[in-house]
Amino acid sequence: MRLEYPSNVKIVRVPCTGKVDVSHLLRAMQQGADGAYCVGCLEGTCHYNEGNLRCRERVEHVRNLLEEVGLEGDRVRMYNLSSGEGPTFAAYAKEMTEHIKELGANPLSQKQKAAA
Template identity: 45%
Template sequence: MADFEPKIVAFCCFYCAYSAADLAGSMRLQYPANIRVIEMPCSGKTDIRVLLEAFEDGADGVYVLGCMEGDCHFLKGNFRAKRRVRQAKKILDEIGIGGERLEMYNLSAAMGPRFAEIAREFTDRIRKLGPSPVKLKPGAATEKTPSQKVNP
């Protein structure tokens, strides 16, 4: 497991967290290359199903980055996201994946260094936890190619 590089998905609010990620890049701050940033119109649009599907699709860890509490461009989106992350963590604990593989953070657009710090800290956490149990179960879903995904 010494060569384990976790696959991590970061769902980022367009207005704040994604801008912080952009700032981190502009500042040439170093953070792990295994973070897959997904831009969301608002962290409140991150549904529980989407969080769980990220694990099903092979993520070892997932985090949601929203605006600072009280500063959401859609008023309460970040509070909605926080509640959904809390519910998804309970589900992950119940099904044996582990709620510690999912987290919620709040950032402003000016917090590029904090974005990079979160990416490093979360990657270290997931490295310590090891690969997702979903990957270890026989017959478990592995990373799907676009042609394997089924549209509802």
């Protein structure tokens, strides 16, 4: 399956989305990422029972924190798919990239560039 997805998406592999912490997502935004999203297994199929559900809750929390800070919460999202759904993975990458393009660049990265 030689699928294409946007080259701007950088993948960070974790054993389970339950490993993703609020601070990981916040740090990504702090360091200038325009957006971040977690791709977990389908709900109800987690090998660790509720790793992907915990991730979803953390993503929701981060969205609220970003709004408090003054950034768009929708820069962070959660997606679910099964490991056999390569085309869906590529489709989500495309969807997220287009969504972030609509929102524009992370204002923090612009300020960092201006300061440099």
